[in-house]
Amino acid sequence: MEEPRLHRDGTRIVSQTESIKALTHPLRIRLIDLFRGGDELTATQCAEATGESVASCSFHLRQLAKYGYLERGEARGRERPWRGMRERGITLDAEPADREAFAAVVAAGSAFLNDAVERLNAWYAQAADDDPEWTKASTQRFTTFWATPEEMRELGDRISALTEPFQGRFEDPSTRPEGARHVRMLAATWTDPQS
Template sequence: MTRDPQALRALAHPLRWKLIDVLEREGSATATRCAELLGESVASCAYHLGILAKYGYIEADPARAGREKPWRITERQQRLGGEELDLEGQLASEAAVDAFLEHEFGRIRRRVRQRDLQPPDWRQAGSVLGSTMWITAAELQEIRQQLLDLATRYADRDDDASRRPQGARHVRLFAATTVAALGSDAETAEPGEGRE
């Protein structure tokens, strides 16, 4: 988990999450390539890539030489929690999580809107799922671990394209486990489910 509030604040900008997405998908990319894909200026992409590099989220890719510096992700998993941080760290954590969620929800909305453009097998494979239940903290921990296991099951394919089966596409799994505040209306509401 990132302990430095300034490093957490570096993730509180929407363009930086988009840049992280590009680098994850492309393996490595220059500011020019990022600008092409995101419809941003090269100067803006270069600046924000520099901030991500300053705090260790990305690094120059030594495997790709050229006039322009290519960047790559240093770690695919970002830990944004504010547990055990002081107030400044907790506020930085909240800002980073808010930016991440806005980015993630935007991506989900775009993909759901484009769902009808997908071939039938891909339309049927994708879903949006929500479920509310009464469980213990230990059971929630178990669910969290199961989701983490699912999310990382095919991680070896990220950096090694030869491991990707024919027909594989870039798919995003997003999951959240949240707990209602004690005494809130959600604590007394009826359990419900919704899915697309």
């Protein structure tokens, strides 16, 4: 396992190919998400939350621990729970010239994106039945523009700064305002290969 390095926004930088590949499985993406709130969960609890088998969850939890994404929690009698590594997030970093590592970044990014799109589609399916205040507060935007690499990096930094005040609310429920809900945000910038 590589030594942890931190990005300027506090996320863990992952650049080792095998560590990146560990994030390409859809169940592993869902498992990592379960631990974002600081909970300690057993493989059985993970299986109940994901609809997967205990054996499958156990295997994938061990793989995530092998690459430093999870660790063992405090034993509770015979139960052996897992917990997240208390990181703000993960930044995948590979040079495009390193084809194997870059392919792993693409595969992991696709797995995260597919999970996010599935969750967004699940929200779309029930949005009409939700509280209208929440439905109207939700936003989906798509835009195009011309920018330099420096401007794209600055935009990413500004988005991170906008979400900064909300980050501690996962770990400390007492910081959540009355009536707050778990909200997801998907933001991506990329250059259009057809332009």
